[in-house]
Amino acid sequence: MLIAIDGPAASGKGTLGKRIAGHLGLAHLDTGLLYRAVGAACLAIGKLDDEAASVAAAHALDVSTLDPETLRTGEIGEAASVVAARPEVRAALIDLQRRFAARPEGAVLDGRDIGTVICPDATVKLFVTATPEVRAERRYKELSARDPFASYEAVLADIHKRDARDSNRAAAPLLKADDAVLLDTSALGIEESFAAALAIVERAR
Ligand code: C5P
Numbered sequence: 001m002l003i004a005i006d007g008p009a010a011s012g013k014g015t016l017g018k019r020i021a022g023h024l025g026l027a028h029l030d031t032g033l034l035y036r037a038v039g040a041a042c043l044a045i046g047k048l049d050d051e052a053a054s055v056a057a058a059h060a061l062d063v064s065t066l067d068p069e070t071l072r073t074g075e076i077g078e079a080a081s082v083v084a085a086r087p088e089v090r091a092a093l094i095d096l097q098r099r100f101a102a103r104p105e106g107a108v109l110d111g112r113d114i115g116t117v118i119c120p121d122a123t124v125k126l127f128v129t130a131t132p133e134v135r136a137e138r139r140y141k142e143l144s145a146r147d148p149f150a151s152y153e154a155v156l157a158d159i160h161k162r163d164a165r166d167s168n169r170a171a172a173p174l175l176k177a178d179d180a181v182l183l184d185t186s187a188l189g190i191e192e193s194f195a196a197a198l199a200i201v202e203r204a205r
Pocket residue numbers: 009010031032033035036077080081082084085110111112113114162166
């Protein structure tokens with residue numbers, strides 16, 4: 001049972017991936033964290049514009065040290081989408097993702113190119129989306145709990161920018177696989193989204 005979940009920034013694919021994996025007793029990989037770790041490593045040494053440095057960071061990536069808490073910031077998301085547009089960075093991260101996906105019992109992976117590039121033979125492919133405004137609202141709520149200066153407008157602008165970069169890049173752009181099921185969560189709460197996603201997964205079993 002290999003489940004591929006793709007979608008734009010803040011679409012809820014990570015939350016759904018985690019819930020589905022927990023429900024089915026499968027391991028879950030949020031592949032955005034890999035690109036975030038590479039982006040963060042480049043930011044830390046002031047070399048976000050240096051392609052070779054980002055490729056080296058991708059090769060040196062140690063998945064056991066990924067810390068979602070520190071990696072899920074707007075600045076690191078932006079850096080992640082810069083390094084993720086580089087084909088050599090993507091190539092350096094393919095094996096790791098495919099090895100994760102090859103677990104005998106199956107797995108859940110979420111990202112931008114799981115159904116199209118990483119796991120084209122997945123049992124089920126979900127493409128989770130929501131309008132940019134709904135996604136910004138969700139991300140803003142999350143952020144403002146930690147940061148009193150968070151701004152909805154800034155979050156929305158960031159989402160538009162990241163959508164454009166992720167969709168228009170030449171290397172593995174954000175794309176719904178032909179055989180992926182579209183799940184628009186704009187009008188759904190988390191429980192309804194989970195129920196809808198689970199129904200799609202159960203149908204494919
Ligand atoms: O999903 P998340 O917002 O954590 O991803 C951060 C960035 O990493 C995305 O904007 C995208 O550019 C990149 N990414 C990717 N391919 C994936 C997962 C994430 O290009 N499979």
